[in-house]
Amino acid sequence: MIDAVTDYPALAAVRSRRSWSKVTDAAPSRAELLTLVSAAGRVADHSSLRPWRVIELRGDDRLALGAAIAKAEGDDKPSTKPLRAPLVLAIVASYRKSDKVPRWEQEAVASGVAHVLSLLLDEAGWGVIWRTGGYTRAKAVAKAHGLGSDEVLLGWLYVGGKPAGARPGRRKSVDPRAHLSRMPATVKAGVKDVPAKKDDAKKGKKKR
Template sequence: MSALDAARSRRSWSKVSDVAPTHEQLLPLVTAAGRVADHSSLHPWRLIELRGEDRERLGAAIAKAQGDDKPSSKPLRAPLLIAVVVSPRKSEKVPYWEQEAVASGVAHMLSLLLDEAGWGVIWRTGHYTRSKAVAKAHGLKKKEQLLGWLYVGGKPAGKDGGRRKSIDAEKVLGQMPRR
């Protein structure tokens, strides 16, 4: 499958089965995702695998962030969550926003690679990604920020992922104004 075919066929899977890639299966995909454009090769990102009880601990942290008594069941929607963290590096040349864009690029590339490898993936976020309770649960350092999680699992048999309308490239691809 070409990169163009993979991009065209990618879907978000809000419901997945309880199978997930192993740590060993993730390693080559993470290595490939790390090839995104990265000014000065700062690698201003890191990923955290959440499986089993880690997902329950995240549910408790989300509940704390939202002021709820009952742990959130959201992290239990997939057997594997991959937290995407911006881990900025000090740089005179590369501003924070650009480093955050690199981390976002890694997340998108990884979701594309996981999808192409046959796994169901959806990138989930929420206002609580910036909460102290959730940051603490992930062991984030002072300047790090959580961008969200890739929820990963098996693609259910006989189901199709979410539908997305194609964009009209003519509407979004323009040229600089002439003077």
């Protein structure tokens, strides 16, 4: 049971996380980033396929992205959106061949990595916001990132320093009762208790 938030640091971190639309020019080093990406990779991953990767964009990389966004939208001038943060992390779903794990499940893993990584960055003191757009899946944008034929871009984490005195974006508390439910009684009423298989009981198999 949860007696206090202090007993569960992860719970406190999740509750305090906010999106930062404006950040300073400070950014985490590559060494720090490697540590956080390694930790984010611990998300649930069926068959341990690791169907994801993160592309680190700094400096002129962001200008190249701005040009690709402009091409995707048919604009003459490069987009300045990537310049809103000193570090932009592209989240990529890299699909693996698997008879067990469909593409949608692999994409869910990549999305999980992005969410955990954003939480870790926030907890480490960095301002983060996840940005997307209609151009996310555009060919010009995919080419700028060097994506393969079995890869898709899910969006970008914009990362930078948290401005002193600035307030992060607000996020209303979620009413859990509106999102946590039970299986309909009409479904359960027509199902009889199914005894466990003898083989499973003997071997003590664990199901995912």
